[in-house]
Amino acid sequence: MSAPLLEALHVTKRYGAMTALSDLSMTIDAGRPAITAVVGESGSGKTTLARIILGLTPPSAGQVLYKGRDLARLSGEQRWEFRRDVQAVFQDPYEVYNPFYRVDHVLTTPVKKFGLAANRADARAMIEGALRAVGLRPEEILGRFPHQLSGGQRQRIMVARAVLMKPKLIVADEPVSMVDASLRATILGSLRKLTDEMGISIIYITHDLATAYQVSDNILVMYRACVAEAGEVERVVKHPQHPYTRLLISSIPKVSIARDWLEDDGEQKVTALPGPDGCRFVERCPVAMAKCANTLPPLYRTEAHRAAACFQFETSPELAAGALTEVLVRG
């Protein structure tokens, strides 16, 4: 029984007095390819989680283990392996290209550095194949400079780059938020294909619950550095349990004739002020209880594939740390 691909153990990240991520534990297993969405607003900790998993930012407390070894203490060779197994797609399709080079550069560099092809011809074939896999025509892309291509094309090239390395995990941080609406479906469709056809797990980080619902199998809803709710996406979205998830879903304007969006509640009523160890959501929670201000609710396993961090469910069994994965489904 080999160690799982990545394990986050009690990972906390603080920037000065502010906590960006609080005591998160989860496991990512290479053998269960699925798309897990991490949804939250700004300040929820979702981007911090991505950067810590990718090894770009060290945690303040806790560790991230790659195949059982601490990410911070990998040898050069192990780090190289890590980079092969875990790749990323970032939000901004403009910043990630070096304006000095043609876009081929971002595709040829990993091929060269990771020795993915035996010779030039093979490399070229690989790159063209990856571009086609994301719906791009190589003849329209290769040889161009970044400023000659649209944002959508550039983002798809980044997905192609991730595909090229056939990693076991891709962390996609807001991959479509800077892309036009009509193009989002295509890019997300490519991501879905990666999981279904190539067995690559994806962590899809976004603030857009609707796209998360469309493309993922599992979802983690984060609020202010903690996991509020987690589980199989259909259950969480159709029958949200945590008050924050409920608020989030009702706040999304739906494309329908029923115009009930603006009629919902007005000012946010402050029901209780949070203590330092209390539930983060207590200020805006319509069902806050006395103890919520001073005690942080743990994740309770409310269903086979669901957990919510709310005292409403304290009759359900508590979820052990690190067992978060158990509520997530296989793809």
Add this chain to the structure above:
Amino acid sequence: MSAILEVDGLRVEFEHPLGAVKAVDDVSFSLLANERLGLAGESGSGKSTMALAILRMIKPPGRIVGGRVVLDGVELSALDHEGMRKLRLAGIAMVPQGSMNSLNPVMRIKAQIADALADHGVRLSAADLDTRIAALLRTVGLRPEVASLYPHELSGGMKQRACIAIAICLRPKVIIADEPTSALDVVVQRQVMETLARVQRELACAIILVGHDMGLMAQFVDRLGVMYAGRLVEVAPIGEIITRPRHPYTKALISSLPSLEARGTMQGLPGLAPLLRDLPPGCAFHPRCTQAEDRCRSEKPAVRAVGPGQQAACHFA
């Protein structure tokens, strides 16, 4: 209800070494006095340029090359510099994109509102000014104490509401809001849009909402105009657009939206929006259109009525 704003054949071009770029190509629509009109389009569609053109705020290398804009009977192109300046904010106001980040960081909110008032000749005593500003802030749902705060002390949603307060301080007849909530979280977004709705009720003004979030449009506007490659390809009541879109682009746009009803229903639109300086001949949408025929490649479809209150620019609508 009569039209408070009429745009007729507006054309905006940008000079470019490789040829003039038609950012807004012969756009016409009217806005009724108490109406909420949405202007939807993706990047490069020309919607923001159009909003600036209505306010005659297009800077070189762009310029307005044709068309009329009539606000409450006043033809804007006939006004001189000073006349237009007086009209901006007082007759027609704009909440520009990213305005919450454009608030002067070294001035308190009340000073910024007072600035706008003073620029338009409103002379009030200090006490009256305070009262007026407090009333304005209340309209946008901010506590009066916010007046003495600096922008950095406010949250994103509060800053945006402060910008709305500045926009309404002279009770304009039309407010143009360009992507007012795109940088905000979804929960805060609702508060800001509620504010905008409340403001509209109190001022009995018309609102043009420019954006690309169709869900927001569906829940907020009465009528929607869809822009593509600088042209207004469809205008219709919002209910019609959602249930019976006529233009193929609108149809594709609606089906590409992620719904929260059933998974796996997002359908991408293949191809890319054309570069404005390199438009395809005939209908600008034809390379991506599933219904395209020979006629579409050569003949640019005119905007024509296709139903009560509905227009579309398609040969087959």
Add this chain to the structure above:
Amino acid sequence: MRAFYRYLGRNVSLVVGAGLLLFLIAFVVIGHFVVDVEDARALSVRPLQPPSWRYPFGTDRQGRDLLAVMVAGTPMTLRIGFIAGILGVGIGTVLAFVAAYYRGWVDTIIRGIADIGLTVPGLLVLIIIAVGIRGGLSVNQMALVVASLAWLHPTRTIRAQVLSLRERGYVEIARMSGMSGPAIIFFELMPNLLPYLAATLVNAVSSAILASIGLEVLGLGPIDAPTLGMTLYWVNFNAAMINGWWWWWMAPTVIIVLVFLGLFFVTVGLDEIANPRLRKSA
């Protein structure tokens, strides 16, 4: 190629600056054929002649043909500037990249030395060094003396640029693609800094020329060389202004002004390339 010419048409500064410098180079090259450079030495011709057809720039008190002096001295002055400038920016670039990319104690040390060096008055240090070297300076030694301080400012400014570039998305992508630190510095960061480095170089050359002329006017330069600064030294020494020998100080002054104007305009032009926001639209 046409795009290049079109761009030049818009970047007036670069064209003017390059034009001035090219004019000076032409002056020197053609001058070598027109004039006998040996006449730049003292005791070559009749002294104190105002400009005439025979001596277009006149002659000085020690019997030098000033036209020959200018033709011989201008390249020397320029040479000092270029050697010092290139050395200074070269060293500065290396130190800046290392400090900015690796951060930590390397950065602290390099930055500390540069900061301390920058607070000490440069001319003072140069004077002390120049006085300390026995037996007078040659032109090349002059260049090295100036270069010893020329790297301080470039190190700081280039470091600042690299610090900001370092955070760019493409650097992270390069790291995730398996590129090593030095490779990232050389292949990802350096190319984007080339315009800025060019502007810094021209700036450094300008400062170096100024510093060398400063030293020479004080009499600390290569005493036998007919450089522009040394000419001004002799102008001072012989009270040429008071004595009304206007042609003597006019020639070097005009050439120095042309040199600095040329370098200045080139800097402005390069700045425009380096910072696209300065470019005039369309």
